[in-house]
Amino acid sequence: MKKLTVLLTLMFLLLLVACNTTSDTAKETSKNASPVETTKEKETAKTEPAEPVEIEFWHAMNGDHEKALAKITDDFNAQNDNITVKLVNQGGYGDLSQKLMASAKAKTLPTLSQAYEDWVTEYIQNDLVADLTPYVENAETGMTDDDLNDIVDVFREANMWDGKFYSMPFNKSTRVLFYNKGLLEEAGVAVPTNWDELKSAADKLTTTKDGKNIVGMGFENGVGMELIMWVKQAGGDFIDEKNRKVLFNSPEGVEALSFINSMIQDGTARLAGEDGYMSGPFTRGDVAMYIGSNAGIAFVANDAEGNIEWTTAPVPDGKKKASAFMGTNVTMFNTATDEEKAAAWEYMKFLISKENTTYWAMNTGYLPVRYSALESEDWKKFIQENPEYGVAQEQFDGGFYDPRVVGAYGVKNAINKEVEFVLLGQKSVEQGLEDAEKAAQAELDKANR
């Protein structure tokens, strides 16, 4: 017992000492940082670190995605003697968002992180992110106009707020239709290209084979999150960003949600449900087709091996072409020192260089973010051999990005909840949309009061 108390006291003392030293170093760094802070306003972005800098990059990439990211980062670290980028895997996007929030409070934000556009909107509101425009415009280390315009329009625009850059596109994805070649051939069904064909294909493909139930069509659990795509396909409007008004409770909105709902209710379509993601049931052969992110290609490819023959096709069109471009960007927090920021900017440029964005796309299923990469011989050859990777880029016309108004995150969640109520048979389509409109408008008003 005596030993234990001695041990505890010792531990406690150590803790105290540790606390002291950290606060000392914190003081020192803040002392060092202050003169730099004041000159920052006059000077444009600093370049090339003279002393070794280590920066952290928080991400939510797993499996093959993480491997590809690690390879690119290792290359960068090998090329830059003075910069070390440390990758920190924070789990899923939800975990990442929560940890970023907690670290913002604790003032321990990393230098770089992945972030969705609506997160960045929130960070701008709370003055947490660094404006990248000075870095982009820097004569020496910035990007030329050609270089900047080489970034795919929809991605570049998604990362600009009031004409300023707060992030750079990194892992961008869109929805594509995955289908099981074998099952479609057996049923004599052609790959659907519009809503009607999709519906009848789902109907024909729903059967029982060798005592196993096969469902024709599948949707991811967050199908409510992609309601915007379906409403736009039906020819409707989703949200008026200027006047902060939700518009999806319209005849087009009802048409869009009824379309998905009718398939779910008659059993010719299902949600991922307990399986988490559609890639599971799809590669088991339980589902003949599904609409999901092209970032899932790497996962489907892994699981499908030896099970099923599959490929992808563009998402069937409604009255209009519309495909949401999603996925995260890389953003820089303003708590970093100027040296760290300069180092981070070098890394950001490296991450989306032509070669690296091509490498990234080939190994993950995400899209290359540069036109030059999309048009390169390497990429063209690659998608000829692996046509499933080439589908997403066919959807650039009609491409749009999610609304980024303040409160967009809450809006999407509110809609997703109501859509779930409808699809699980708890509410009618009309009731669900009406409640979703109310909830979403309330979120918008609350965030913008």
Added chain:
Amino acid sequence: MERTTWRASIQAYLYLLPALVIIVLFTIYPIIKSLLISFYDDYDYFNDIVYARGFASYQYLWNDPTFHKALWNTFVFVIGVVPASIALSMFIAVLLNSNIRLRSFFRTAYFIPFVTSVVAVSIVWRWIFHTEYGLFNYVLGLFGADPVAWLTDPKWAMPSLIILSIWKGLGYNIIIFLAGLQNINEQYNLAARMDGAGKAKRFFHITLPLLSPTTFFVSIVSIIGSFKVFDEIYALFGGQPGPASSALTVVYYIFEKFYSEWEFGIASAAAYCLFIIIFILTLIQLYIGKRKVTY
């Protein structure tokens, strides 16, 4: 007895200090801080600036149907779990207390769920509950019953959660009951037997009354524990509060408000509502306990 001296006191406080620091830092400070935050109406959370204080968060909760649903679900969960768990664990404890074969094996077996990580347990249960490939539906199928969508049907999500929680909490309750049973003097049973009392009579007139302090303790701990349910939901439904929020409980609501929606004031207010509910229930239990428990 030693006389209280400054020396002795200081020495004692020094020994207490490590524990006190940890408690103050991680328990008492957050409790006070969240009480303060629950009265923030307009604030900058990241820089700790408060522009307006008031009761807006509590007002919001009063009018929020989602919060009411979370409260309702929590009550359903508590009522579903606690009585069943107490009855079952008492029954098993009585069995384990008698002379049966492999007694120590069973004692360990029942305790394993309690010491296993919730996440690991939930992953196994996700498979057991799976509509197409799950163990439950396989067994139901043997009896010709239709498969039940345990985890994806809003009607079944809460029962699934209750089943998992009962199973998970059994081991702890059994151990406490076993300890209680072992405190009962064998003399009483022997005397009753001589008087010709049967097994059931002896259980209801000797074991149950003498076990009442233990039952009382277990019920308080189980009710408080059940009101705070979170991990099981998060892991069982894959980071969602069940299909169509059918397993949304108060703590899950707090978690969503705090981490997903950044509504720190509302989250803190909800936490205090939960605290008050548990506090009142515990007072009621203490009151009943004083009158009914035979010490």
